Amino acid sequence: xxxxxxxxxxxxxxxxxxxxxxxxxxxxxHATSSLTTLMRWVGEGKGDAVITDVMMPDGNGLxxxxxxxxxxxxxPVIVISAQNTIMTAIQAEEAAAFDYLPKPFDLPDLxxxxxxxxxxxGTRSTSTSSGAQERPDELPLVGRTxxxxxxxxxxxxxxxxxxxxxxxxxxxxxxxxxxxxxxxxSDRRTLPFVTVTxxxxxxxxxxxxxxxxAKGGTIVLDGVxxxxxxxxxxxxxxxxxxxxxxPRFMATSLGRLAxxxxxxxxxxxxxxxxxxxxxxVPSLRARVDDIPLLAEHFLARxxxxxxxxxxxxxxxxxxxRAYSWPGNVRQLENAVQRLGLTARADQISRAEVEAVxxxxxEAAPVMGRGTGENLSDSIAxxxxxxxxxxxxxxxxxxxxxxxLKEMELPLIxxxxxxxxxxxxxxxxxxxxxxNTLRKKITDLDIRVTxxxxxx
Numbered sequence: 223x224x225x226x227x228x229x230x231x232x233x234x235x236x237x238x239x240x241x242x243x244x245x246x247x248x249x250x251x252h253a254t255s256s257l258t259t260l261m262r263w264v265g266e267g268k269g270d271a272v273i274t275d276v277m278m279p280d281g282n283g284l285x286x287x288x289x290x291x292x293x294x295x296x297x298p299v300i301v302i303s304a305q306n307t308i309m310t311a312i313q314a315e316e317a318a319a320f321d322y323l324p325k326p327f328d329l330p331d332l333x334x335x336x337x338x339x340x341x342x343x344g345t346r347s348t349s350t351s352s353g354a355q356e357r358p359d360e361l362p363l364v365g366r367t368x369x370x371x372x373x374x375x376x377x378x379x380x381x382x383x384x385x386x387x388x389x390x391x392x393x394x395x396x397x398x399x400x401x402x403x404x405x406x407x408s409d410r411r412t413l414p415f416v417t418v419t420x421x422x423x424x425x426x427x428x429x430x431x432x433x434x435x436a437k438g439g440t441i442v443l444d445g446v447x448x449x450x451x452x453x454x455x456x457x458x459x460x461x462x463x464x465x466x467x468x469p470r471f472m473a474t475s476l477g478r479l480a481x482x483x484x485x486x487x488x489x490x491x492x493x494x495x496x497x498x499x500x501x502x503v504p505s506l507r508a509r510v511d512d513i514p515l516l517a518e519h520f521l522a523r524x525x526x527x528x529x530x531x532x533x534x535x536x537x538x539x540x541x542x543r544a545y546s547w548p549g550n551v552r553q554l555e556n557a558v559q560r561l562g563l564t565a566r567a568d569q570i571s572r573a574e575v576e577a578v579x580x581x582x583x584e585a586a587p588v589m590g591r592g593t594g595e596n597l598s599d600s601i602a603x604x605x606x607x608x609x610x611x612x613x614x615x616x617x618x619x620x621x622x623x624x625x626l627k628e629m630e631l632p633l634i635x636x637x638x639x640x641x642x643x644x645x646x647x648x649x650x651x652x653x654x655x656x657n658t659l660r661k662k663i664t665d666l667d668i669r670v671t672x673x674x675x676x677x
Contacts, residue, residue, distance in 0.1 A: 391503030394552030413439030438467030
């Protein structure tokens with residue numbers, strides 16, 4: 223890397239680590255704990271790229287981005303923040319930040335992004351959106367895990383495009399919340415947000431009624447995979463001839479629409495019209511580290527609504543983390559609300575959590591107690607279904623590699639998460655060479671985040 227990087231962070235340890243890493247990479251570094259100093263350096267023409275924290279003692283790094291863009295058009299700014307909410311990602315995107323990383327961040331990842339920033343200097347527009355300050359301070363999308371941070375970035379980048387968006391995920395993961403977030407933070411936010419169910423498209427006049435309600439806003443086809451073939455044909459015609467006020471189309475699906483396509487239950491033309499961008503909302507099982515954050519969020523909200531202050535004991539939280547949550551975030555929210563109302567003391571006990579989770583309808587068992595099916599049986603069931611879907615025709619060649627890749631990706635991601643992103647420990651856990659692990663991380667495009675306060 224070649225160039226001068228300006229670093230602004232009130233954490234001296236982070237400043238030291240970044241200075242050392244960037245210097246070793248060949249950069250010149252100016253580091254400060256003050257936004258005032260950073261802005262003076264920018265005004266003096268110093269620096270080829272900026273790395274700044276959001277919350278600083280003398281101001282907000284995000285709020286400085288428009289001025290940096292005005293003073294130094296094309297100067298790339300990387301925003302790092304411990305405020306791990308969708309709002310931070312959206313504000314960084316709207317303020318034309320070159321990139322955004324949540325804390326704790328992976329140092330090698332930040333170095334790669336800094337290298338790209340230095341290569342791009344002078345080529346990036348820094349025009350900003352004027353509507354950001356008029357929007358809510360918070361959305362009910364909470365999480366700091368890698369899966370949620372990736373989701374935040376996707377949402378931020380999709381806001382002001384007109385691409386159709388297909389949102390997939392299990393029941394209770396917040397698919398409609400994602401659709402609402404994309405609408406509420408887009409240029410169409412003052413226009414209607416219309417959720418369409420299969421019943422709304424049951425007759426020939428359904429599409430025209432939907433378009434009249436939307437008035438050029440956003441139309442969300444809720445449960446698009448449940449539409450019958452006639453309704454699907456109506457949606458295709460509606461998308462092809464929207465009239466004078468063209469809405470944005472989004473759709474939610476409880477399962478993978480590609481499976482329904484293979485099964486012949488989904489029109490191919492509808493699938494490709496809706497899948498301009500595909501957003502996969504992770505299950506709660508895939509982001510276990512967010513469970514304490516979500517539980518605290520729901521308890522704090524209940525307290526703001528006038529309920530007694532409650533908190534979960536360590537044992538209770540351990541049980542919450544171990545539970546399988548088949549109903550995902552919606553089930554977690556309902557369980558926490560009930561615990562807040564029925565707990566006998568300020569601290570919610572493990573026994574109280576056991577009582578609530580034991581009464582959950584259709585609840586899967588706590589993870590670790592098993593369902594009677596081992597991994598081999600589960601894979602065999604999946605493969606038989608895959609072959610059955612092809613009828614008397616064999617699947618495309620290369621099946622062995624495709625199946626191994628599908629297994630390898632979650633295995634490495636979960637192992638990395640279990641070892642806190644430490645690649646040496648992960649390689650040891652998996653029983654493979656560290657260089658082999660690094661290559662697989664690159665080939666599979668896995669994002670690695672170290673779970674440490676420093677980086």
